[in-house]
Amino acid sequence: MNENFKISPSEINKIKVLNQKDKNFRLESLKLFNQQGFPTRNHEDWKFSDINQIFSKNFKNLESFKNEIKPKSINFIKEFDHNHILMVNGKLENSEFKFEDKNKIKIKSYNDSNFSLNNVENSLINLNNALSNNGLFLEVADNYKFEKAIIIYNVFTDDLKDNLLNNKNKIILGKNSELHIVEYNINQSKNKFIYNTTENVILNENASLKTINLQANQNEGFFYKFSKGKMKSNSNFSSFIFSSGPKFNKIDAEFDLEGENCDCNIKSALFINRDKHQEIKTKINHLVPNCKSYQKIKSVVDAEGKGVYQGKIYVKDIAQKTNAYQLSKALLLSENSEFNSKPELEIYADDVKCSHGSTSGNVDENSIHYLMTRGLSKKQAIQLLVNGFLNEIIGDIKSNSVRKFIENKIEIQIHGY
Amino acid sequence: MLVIKNLKASINNREILKGLNLKINPGEVHAIMGPNGSGKSTLANVLSGKNGYKISGEVKYLGESLNDIPVEERAQKGIFLAFQYPLEIPGVNTNNFLKTSLNTIKKAKGEKEIDTIAFLELVKEKAKELGIDEKILSRQLNVGFSGGEKKKNEILQMKILDPNLIILDETDSGLDIDALKIISDGVNSSRSEKKSFLVITHYQRLLEYIKPDHVHVLSDGKIIKSGTSELALELEKKGYKKLN
Structure with a gap:
């Protein structure tokens, strides 16, 4: 895979495409991916996570699709009441909203490749556009506030091996709606595989979304998730990322604050041990005045682990009174542990409050x-x-x-x- | 309880303790006084087992040499150091820490671990004795505690862990009279035939509240004079310089 890893256009014939337009888009995206290959460190966004090298070290060949199988028994959470959605290898299996007014919730399997992301530089998105055949579509009606959280059980079956899975999610919150999601990843496979997700989040006026992303079992999975968020005025997004266990995990979040008085929060606690590699990459685009964003990333790296934080705050010239904050703190437990941090501010407005900081060090003797x-x-x-x-x-x-x-x-x- | 013979300790090739001798019997309270830089805190650190010192000589505790005993085992065997500057440990709940500490020590002694309810009762009782607001115990360990609260928290730990040999390193520094009195009462009520105290202090003031059986003057890494509590008064009047 040192040479560009290529996928034959015939792979697209294995997907149930929606129409010719969809097929053409997929073919076009695949062509782009095949030209680009997996990202290398020469690409600024992958400077500290050379995924091309990482993949070529860990995979000899990759199978894009796999037959569906049922997961082994799952330990569903009993500690608190919740609604649930079960995803198996990225495919929506079932859902239950026993605490909610079901008329206010639209849920279906999502296989629309046309994500209208102009991010053609990111080859993993092109790959996802070409091959994604599964995912979750969830829409909450205007003014509906969820009674209980939704747990999304994201289960990966034990037969996964050398697979390259692509899926897409889309989550839309209507005006004045409220939702709390816990994305609970359960990986039953002992083998290596790649899971490439592209997610689109739309928060309409006054909507509030809280998400918790939990990866907490030691496993050999390689996860990449790109989240693109759009926030309308007075909307609120709050995300917690807790990750420990996967062989590789990169969460790449890009949020556009499009309406005034938005509040965007990303907090993350990473525990990276053995030879695991994890990265949080963010880009918060303040496009209008009077919005707030807050990022706090705390990482603990042990043994041969490697952690990365790349965070950028962009403030457009008209985005006055922006209040933006980012902080990364890392604790290194071993001489061989590594943490790379690149906090960035790009500010074109003159009346803003922006601060950033980054520290890393050993445990205090x-x-x-x-x-x-x-x-x-x-x-x-x-x-x-x-x-x-x-x-x-x-x-x-x-x-x-x-x-x-x-x-x-x-x-x-x-x-x- | 504690026998120290010709103890020498150096750090970064600088000798701080230069042949210290001391014997503390069970039930005794010894005070060590001395000017800045005489080696008082080094003595406390060395007794606690802190890394980084090059040590020679002998320290015996309950008849056993401490030379190769690591920090945590010393604590498990009943040596307690109340820090001059207790450390702030962010994110760690004070009560949880105390319970972990107590149970680790109990386990090492082969005793049954204490459950949460019994533990909270114990803490409540001891905190009350020391006039500690229970609320601070559900906060992060020493984080945002006032100077007095930090020192009281040290004495609370001493009361809960119930050690045999207690080293108080400048426990009086930074305390107002009220806090000093509460802390001294806490120490005095713990005195027994089985417990020994080594009170390290700069000022005689503390010794008005905690009456020592013996007072030693530490100067340039050695004990240069020993006596009764009269010696402390004498020092207060004349200063350390006159003794040299």
Whole structure:
């Protein structure tokens, strides 16, 4: 795969295309991908995550499609009431909204390739445009506020091996609507595979969306997710990302704040151990005045792990009174751990409040000593400090039951380090 | 309880303790006084087992040499150091930390671990004795605590962990009279035939509240004079310089 990895146009014949236009778009996208290949470090957005190299090291060949199978039994969350959506290998299996007014929710399998993303530079999006054949479409009606959260069980079956799966999601919140989503990834495969998702999020006026993305089992999956969000005036987006476990995970979020008084929050706690590689990349585009954005990324890297944060805040000339903040803090537990951070501000307006910062360092030896004088072993002391470090993010989750659930999952990961 | 023979300690090739001898029997309270830079805090650090010092000589605790005993095992065996500057540990809940600490020590002693309800009762009782607002115990460990609260929290930990040998490193520094009194009462009520205290202080003031059986003067890494509490008064009057 060192040479450009190529996919035959005949692969598109395996997809149920919608119409000739759809097929042409897919063929065009595939052509682009085949010209570009997987991104390399020469591309600024992939500077610290040379996915071409990573994929060629880990995959000899890749199968774009696979037969459907049922997952093994799933441990559904019992700790708190919730609605659920079950996705298996990216395909919508079933959903249940027992706490909600079903007339207010539209849900279907999403296989529309035409995402109208002009981001042709990103070859993974082109690949996704060409081959995605599954996904989730979810729309919430105007003025409808969900009673309970939706858990999206994102299950990956144990037969996945050397697969390259592409899917698309689209989530639309109507005016004045409210939704809380927990995306809970459960990977049953012990093998390597690639999961490439493109997501489109539209928040209409006054809508509020909270999402939690949880990856918390040790696995060999390679995940890339590109989220494109559009926020209308007075809308609110708040996202928590907790990731520990996958071999590779890059979350790439680009949000356009198109209406005034929007509030966009991205918080993330990463625990990266063994030889795992994780990246959070964000681009927040302040296009109009009076919006707020806030990003806080805390990462703990152990062993041969590698973490990356690339965050950009763009403020357009007319976007006065913008209030934007980004902070990345990393804790390195081993000499071989690596963390790369590239916070960026690109500001064309003159009356704005923007700040950014980035720190990385080792665990404080004096703090370890203090805890050890209270009987804790060095390992216990470090675990406690790591937990404390990540708690700053976890502690911001308002729902007690959800927070406890996440705390538990993260703690298991930390204790297994 | 504690026997120190010809203890030398250096850090970054600089010798700080230069042959210190000290014997503390069970039930005794010893005070070590000395000017800045005499090695008081180094002695506390070395006794706690802190890394980074090059050490020679012998330290025996309950008849056993501490030379190769790591920090946490010393704590598990009943040595407690109340820090001059207790560290702030962000994100770690004070109560959770205390419970983890207590149970780790109990486990090491082969005792049964304490459950959450019994633990909270214990903390409540001890916190009340020290006039600690319980609310701070559900906050992050020492984060945003006032100077007095931090020191009280050290004494609270001492009360809960129930050690045998307690080293108080400048516990009086930065305290107002009221806090000093509460903390001293906390220490005094813990005194017993089985517990020994090593009170490290710069000023005689603390010793008006915690009455020592023996007072030692530490100067340039050695104990140069020992006596009763009278010695502390003498020091207060004359200063350290006169002794040299």
